[in-house]
Amino acid sequence: MFTAAQVVRRAQLYVPGSSMRFLEKSRSLPSIDSIAYDLEDSVTPSKKPEGRSNILSILNRDRVPGIREQAVRINSVGSGFALDDLTEVLKGKHLDCLVVPKVDSASDLHFVTDVLRQKLPERHAANSKNPVKIVALVESARSVMNLHEICAASPYLSGLTFAAEDFALDLSITRTPDLHEFMYARSAIVTAARAFNIPSALDLVSTTFRGEEGKQFLQKESENGKRFGFNGKQCIHPDQVEIVQNVYSPSEQEVEWAVRVVLCDQKADAQGRGAWTLDGKMIDVPVVGKAKAIVARAEVCGIDVKGLQEKHKDEEPQ
Template identity: 85%
Template sequence: MATPAQVIRRAQLYVPGSSMRFLEKSRSLPSVDSVAYDLEDSVTPSKKPEGRQNILSILNRDRVPGIREQAVRINSVGSGFALDDLTEILKGKHLDCLVVPKVDSASDLHFVTDVLRQKLPERHGPGSTNPVKIVALVESARSVMDLAAICKSSPYISGLTFAAEDFALDLSLTRTPSLHEFMYARSAIVTAARAFNIPSALDLVSTTFRGEEGKTQLQDECANGKRFGFNGKQCIHPDQVATVQEVYSPSQAEAEWAVRVVICDEKADRQGRGAWTLDGKMIDVPVVGKARAIVAKAELCGVDVQALQEKYRDEEPT
């Protein structure tokens, strides 16, 4: 299983596989952590064969510097399209991740895992180091109730994603700006991700983003998700990506605090001190663990951690 330090998905952008124009446009994005070429909701049944070939052609091209991860959202295992999807897109030279929708039980990911091992044994055999990762979409009451089994169902699972619209449909919920109606499901998802050391917990799609009001709502949703414990968010338009990735990155203040804590902790450790204070607040093992995680993520997000370490090298614990 991948470790959190190896994966960063602050934003995962869906791009319809039936549109070569949109697929081409996605390759010109300046920076996006993960692009999920879509074969599911955005592609009608009659267009799915064409969508597979479009995506395959993209996956077989040279990588572009702006995209960290190339993923494909296949159709659900129960749809009747999943095996055809996998048969084609697993031929892609630069496929990094599968996004699997409507994962209601562990058996869905057992199926995907078996196909991965059969079709790509060189990437999924003993000792392999570059498997295709799996992100599972949580879309139903049954899925939420079966999260523990889902998280243990494949060694390649790398993310859990909350699909709010389908979940709301399943439970006859009405989505509100507060998102209170999703509190239980969202908490369950981030808790399961942490409990089973799954790197990514991706929050719901924001459907409003245009104009200043839309951007403000997107920022608020991202901040809400970050407080909840999510470390990324789904995007349905390229204009959302920059805002989402900014909010889900450590802020300058967070990065500086974390670097100061780590520097001081190393000094406190040499002094034999298990707890100490910084800025009048007690620092102990859990706080140090949080600081180290922020520093690691800051490095992945492009923050000049080395410069901060130099700036605060003389910091002392009190």
């Protein structure tokens, strides 16, 4: 499995593979963790061959500095299109990740894993440091019930994503702004991701984002997801990316607190102290673990951790 320090997907933006204009435009984004070039919902069956060709062209170009990860959302294994998708896009020089929709059971990921090993054996050898990673979309009641086997299905699995609209359709429920109807599924996904050390847990798409009111809604929905345990969110428009990535980045206050905890814990450990206080609050092993995770995420997000470490180097545990 991959560690959180190796991959961060605060935002994953879907871009239709059938539109060369949108694909070109996506390469000009100033900064985004992950772009998923889409061959599934946004591409009609008659346009799938064109979409594959377009995406392969993009993947074979030189990387641009603003995009951390280039992913492709293939069609579901049961659709009849998945093997053709994989055969084409796995020729891409700069493919980092596959987004696999409608993963209902382990067999879906077994299929993708087998194709990866057959088509790109050098990237998927036992000691490979750069395999094509997999993000699985959880879209149905069956998928939620099978999360244990799905999470254990492939060594390349590095993300779980909640597809709310398809899940709502499967259960015949209506999405509401407070998202209470999705509480069980969302909790199950973030819990499974943590239990199996899967770095990314991506929350549902926000369909409201235009105008000031839409931006505020997106901000609140993203904050809701972060409180729930998600560490990233799907996006369907470039205008969503900045807000989402800001929310899912550690805040200044969080990082400063975490740096202080980690520095003081090193000193407390040298003194043989298992528990100590900071700002009048007890600090013990679980709190230190949380602080270390925040520091690691902050480093990957480009936050000046070293500057904060220098600022607080003389602080002592209380």
